[in-house]
Amino acid sequence: xxxxxxxxxxxxxxxxxxxxxxxxxxxxxxxxxxxxxxxxxxxxxxxxxxxxxxxxxxxxxxxxxxxxxxxxxxxxxxxxxxxxxxxxxxxxxxxxxxxxxxxxxxxxxxxxxxxxxxxxxxxxxxxxxxxxxxxxxxxxxxxxxxxxxxxxxxxxxxxxxxxxxxxxxxxxxxxxxxxxxxxxxxxxxxxxxxxxxxxxxxxxxxxxxxxxxxxxxxxxxxxxxxxxxxxxxxxxxxxxxxxxxxxxxxxxxxxxxxxxxxxxxxxxxxxxxxxxxxxxxxxxxxxxxxxxxxxxxxxxxxxxxxxxxxxxxxxxxxxxxxxxxxxxxxxxxxxxxxxxxxxxxxxxxxxxxxxxxxxxxxxxxxxxxxxxxxxxxxxxxxxxxx
Numbered sequence: 001x002x003x004x005x006x007x008x009x010x011x012x013x014x015x016x017x018x019x020x021x022x023x024x025x026x027x028x029x030x031x032x033x034x035x036x037x038x039x040x041x042x043x044x045x046x047x048x049x050x051x052x053x054x055x056x057x058x059x060x061x062x063x064x065x066x067x068x069x070x071x072x073x074x075x076x077x078x079x080x081x082x083x084x085x086x087x088x089x090x091x092x093x094x095x096x097x098x099x100x101x102x103x104x105x106x107x108x109x110x111x112x113x114x115x116x117x118x119x120x121x122x123x124x125x126x127x128x129x130x131x132x133x134x135x136x137x138x139x140x141x142x143x144x145x146x147x148x149x150x151x152x153x154x155x156x157x158x159x160x161x162x163x164x165x166x167x168x169x170x171x172x173x174x175x176x177x178x179x180x181x182x183x184x185x186x187x188x189x190x191x192x193x194x195x196x197x198x199x200x201x202x203x204x205x206x207x208x209x210x211x212x213x214x215x216x217x218x219x220x221x222x223x224x225x226x227x228x229x230x231x232x233x234x235x236x237x238x239x240x241x242x243x244x245x246x247x248x249x250x251x252x253x254x255x256x257x258x259x260x261x262x263x264x265x266x267x268x269x270x271x272x273x274x275x276x277x278x279x280x281x282x283x284x285x286x287x288x289x290x291x292x293x294x295x296x297x298x299x300x301x302x303x304x305x306x307x308x309x310x311x312x313x314x315x316x317x318x319x320x321x322x323x324x325x326x327x328x329x330x331x332x333x334x335x336x337x338x339x340x341x342x343x344x345x346x347x348x349x350x351x352x353x354x355x356x357x358x359x360x361x362x363x364x365x366x367x368x369x370x371x372x373x374x375x376x377x378x379x380x381x382x383x384x385x386x
Contacts, residue, residue: 023339024198024230024304026221053341053360120155120190122258126368126379127161127197127333130168130233132177134378142380149177151184151192158185159257161333162197162264167231167373171203172239179247196251196284197264197333198303202227204248204288205296207240214297223297231373249288252281253303254325260383261327265334266309266365268317269302270325277325306335314361322364329364331383336371344374351375357385 123144128135139145146152160178165171178194185192205223214221224232254270254277255262263270274280287299308317309330318330338344338352340360354376358367366385370377 023306023336026226026301026304053358055355055358120153120157122157122260122383123159124260124262124331124368124381124383125158125160126370127163127336127372128168128174128378129163129199129231129373130165130171130174130236131372131378132168132170132173134372135174135177138378138380142382144380145181151181151188151190153185153190154188155190156185157190157257158192159255159262160192160194161262161331161368162195162251163199163333163369164194164197165203165236166199166227166233169233169235171233171236172244175244175248193255194251195255195262195264196248196253198300199230200248200251201296201300201303202230203232203236203240204245205293205300206232207237207245209293209296212293214293221297223293223300226300250285252277253284254280256325256327258383259326259328260366261322261325261330263321263330263332263334265303265305266307266330266332266367267303267305267334268308268320269305271320272302275324280325307340309361309365310340315364318361318364329366329384330361331366331368333367333369335367336369336374336376337367338371338374338376340367354379357381359385 123142125135125138136145136149140147140149144151144153144156144158158181164174164178168174178192181192182194202223206227209223211222211224214223253264253273256277270280273283284299287295308314309332321330322328337354337358340358343352352371352374354370356377357370357379359365360367368379368381370379372378
């Protein structure tokens with residue numbers, strides 16, 4: 001099969017309608033975006049003025065979706081072990097990522113790494129937002145899971161960048177899958193880990209505080225109202241159990257892997273919670289365990305900010321984070337790539353074109369939210385990206 005016979009991404013399974021609202025909003029529709037610089041951003045400058053911004057394009061084979069599976073021949077039973085154009089004609093340069101190597105067969109218990117043995121390859125997953133079938137398809141295409149939805153990547157390392165729920169049809173199913181893969185990967189000598197996104201804060205807040213008033217900068221609000229405003233699914237709230245809450249509450253907010261500073265949100269708000277990775281994660285965990293609704297809301301508000309790495313000052317913002325926490329490049333989710341590039345839905349209704357991860361801010365930042373909620377792509381990529 002030639003590249004011309006392939007699609008620029010896996011077909012999106014028909015798991016449910018996309019929500020029209022994609023960017024997070026707080027009460028009264030206040031978007032969390034930094035003030036626009038004088039003269040505006042100029043979306044056509046995305047490809048030339050954002051410090052060598054470019055897409056990394058991967059020609060993914062077509063993944064056919066049927067009612068009984070997510071792969072060409074897959075028949076899958078539910079896996080729940082824990083319960084239940086851009087503007088103008090200047091297209092960004094693209095390059096084809098290496099095709100994934102078929103994983104070695106896993107036999108449990110898998111031998112543990114020898115002392116000094118190099119770790120397995122590193123992968124990251126962008127925002128999922130409840131689109132379980134799309135996630136299964138993307139992980140299977142990369143060779144990380146088998147046709148039944150079980151870990152098949154040996155000692156590989158996998159990080160989810162947060163936002164498992166809201167907008168899509170099965171957020172709890174996504175959480176159950178990630179928890180299952182974490183156990184299976186550990187048994188295979190690898191690992192599957194996850195960051196806390198702003199929607200984890202929102203979802204947990206809705207479950208814990210409900211309609212209890214909180215003091216918002218836009219006036220009195222509540223977690224439940226904000227959660228519904230941002231695509232909260234009642235079925236997820238009804239299926240949320242204590243083990244989900246416990247697992248979500250312990251997720252780190254920030255991590256460093258192979259020189260990649262992994263974040264959910266493209267914001268410098270992490271600096272407000274500590275001068276080291278441990279400080280930030282301990283501060284967030286302490287807040288979730290002990291503080292009240294107003295403090296929790298303030299954390300959600302801070303981590304809902306976005307676009308700090310976009311525009312002329314973007315590289316400087318990345319340098320602030322790297323200087324504090326280490327690493328040579330930030331990898332984040334949160335802000336959908338079509339919004340970063342100004343290539344949201346065209347007037348004719350054509351979905352945005354998202355060929356792969358997006359590198360920008362003097363090539364110091366990698367965006368991984370492919371905009372699955374707006375008919376873009378659910379991205380899974382192997383690091384490093386060059």
